[in-house]
Amino acid sequence: MASDRRDQAVRAAVEHALLPDSQPVVALLDTAGVRASAAALRAAFAAVTDAPVLHAFAVKASPLVPVLRLLYEEGLGAEVASPGELALARAAGVPPRMTVLDSPAKTVAELREAIDLGIAVNADNPQELARLDTLVAARATAPPPVGLRVNAQVGGGTIDALSTATDTSKFGVALRDPGARAWIVRAFLDRPWLTRLHTHSGSQGVPLARMADGVRAVYELAEEINEAAGRRQVDTIDLGGGLPVNFASDEETPTYEEYARLLAAEVPGLFDGRYGLVTEFGRSLLARHGTVLARVEYTKTSGSRAIAVTHAGVQVATRTVYAPASWPLRIAAYDAKGLPKEGPAVDQDVAGPACFAGDLLAVARPLPRLEPGDVVAALDTGAYYFAHHYAYNSLPRPAVYGYTVRPDGTVRFAAVRPPQPVAEIVAESGGELRDALVAE
Numbered sequence: 466m467a468s469d470r471r472d473q474a475v476r477a478a479v480e481h482a483l484l485p486d487s488q489p490v491v492a493l494l495d496t497a498g499v500r501a502s503a504a505a506l507r508a509a510f511a512a513v514t515d516a517p518v519l520h521a522f523a524v525k526a527s528p529l530v531p532v533l534r535l536l537y538e539e540g541l542g543a544e545v546a547s548p549g550e551l552a553l554a555r556a557a558g559v560p561p562r563m564t565v566l567d568s569p570a571k572t573v574a575e576l577r578e579a580i581d582l583g584i585a586v587n588a589d590n591p592q593e594l595a596r597l598d599t600l601v602a603a604r605a606t607a608p609p610p611v612g613l614r615v616n617a618q619v620g621g622g623t624i625d626a627l628s629t630a631t632d633t634s635k636f637g638v639a640l641r642d643p644g645a646r647a648w649i650v651r652a653f654l655d656r657p658w659l660t661r662l663h664t665h666s667g668s669q670g671v672p673l674a675r676m677a678d679g680v681r682a683v684y685e686l687a688e689e690i691n692e693a694a695g696r697r698q699v700d701t702i703d704l705g706g707g708l709p710v711n712f713a714s715d716e717e718t719p720t721y722e723e724y725a726r727l728l729a730a731e732v733p734g735l736f737d738g739r740y741g742l743v744t745e746f747g748r749s750l751l752a753r754h755g756t757v758l759a760r761v762e763y764t765k766t767s768g769s770r771a772i773a774v775t776h777a778g779v780q781v782a783t784r785t786v787y788a789p790a791s792w793p794l795r796i797a798a799y800d801a802k803g804l805p806k807e808g809p810a811v812d813q814d815v816a817g818p819a820c821f822a823g824d825l826l827a828v829a830r831p832l833p834r835l836e837p838g839d840v841v842a843a844l845d846t847g848a849y850y851f852a853h854h855y856a857y858n859s860l861p862r863p864a865v866y867g868y869t870v871r872p873d874g875t876v877r878f879a880a881v882r883p884p885q886p887v888a889e890i891v892a893e894s895g896g897e898l899r900d901a902l903v904a905e
């Protein structure tokens with residue numbers, strides 16, 4: 466079980482001295498768990514369609530080259546949304562034909578690079594499409610697949626900041642706005658090379674039924690375009706990602722299987738083989754397989770509240786610290802040997818190292834009473850957490866290790882990202898430019 470593997474890994478991390486005084490916070494990734502999620506995703510769609518499906522991992526969820534490589538080995542491509550993410554996917558060896566470029570703010574240079582490399586592009590808006598007109602016209606050969614992102618405006622979820630299909634979302638062409646539908650159909654008829662539709666009605670907090678509504682809206686649009694064109698001009702539909710993750714327990718819900726079945730029931734025409742499919746899942750592939758470990762440095766009380774001051778805070782859990790109601794994290798307590806901590810639960814704040822009062826991973830959380838030298842684990846942090854470092858207080862990026870538990874129970878660690886040396890922080894912070902503002 467994933468939670469047993471995690472306990473074994475925490476103990477081994479302590480025994481292998483992965484949490485020394487000089488690096489009192491570290492991140493772990495359950496390699497077998499990541500592989501299992503990738504396999505579950507592939508199986509879920511293979512069970513409902515024979516159509517070709519590209520599962521393009523949303524690189525933003527875990528922008529780490531070894532992770533992208535692992536997923537590529539598991540048959541997944543990459544959805545990228547910036548030059549940096551594209552470079553990471555390329556460094557991981559993900560080929561152009563398995564890469565998709567989204568992003569609402571692509572520059573001409575980015576668009577040109579993607580097209581020259583043969584990477585599929587989803588245009589966000591009419592102005593971007595006009596740029597693509599120019600780039601495509603200048604080519605002697607056919608461009609790679611180009612699509613248009615549509616906001617089906619089916620509504621949001623419980624987290625405003627992650628609701629991409631609201632009436633006023635910044636992404637894509639708003640399908641229900643006056644005149645938009647007719648404009649989209651015309652845009653396709655005028656551009657024979659425009660062959661894909663894209664939508665992403667997630668992410669976390671959006672009910673599956675609403676995501677399916679978005680997919681249905683885009684499927685119906687594809688049918689209308691193809692009818693008007695008198696041919697299968699739209700040949701591929703990109704469903705985006707957005708499967709929510711259960712951060713409250715070890716139960717994996719919802720599953721890819723549930724979502725694929727729901728889509729197949731709600732939008733059967735999408736799965737009858739006439740359309741190729743692309744998915745762009747991120748959080749659901751990685752979140753549950755990541756754990757941040759941090760040493761408890763001090764414990765104290767303030768007012769009546771017990772507080773454990775640890776080394777994991779805003780730098781590794783930015784969303785939780787700034788939006789705790791939307792992003793609560795489970796915390797597990799281990800002793801100084803890395804064994805699950807026993808004892809009566811006491812309400813405690815689990816605080817981070819940063820110098821502002823809100824730097825808390827959990828407030829009044831019932832846990833066995835923590836002591837200096839204990840280890841706290843922030844669970845389900847494999848996506849959009851430790852790989853998204855926030856450099857408050859010039860705190861360094863922690864090391865990331867993948868782990869696998871061998872049949873004999875021993876744990877093998879593989880370095881995924883080295884810990885950031887302090888000298889690098891100085892260099893990144895203009896260390897070589899010390900006199901830039903004082904020199905004449």
Ligand SMILES: Cc1ncc(COP(=O)(O)O)c(C=O)c1O
Nearest residue numbers: 523665668706707745746747748
């Ligand atoms: C276009 C697009 N695709 C995919 C994703 C991945 O979403 P998730 O990590 O929720 O699966 C996002 C997330 O923001 C996105 O904007």
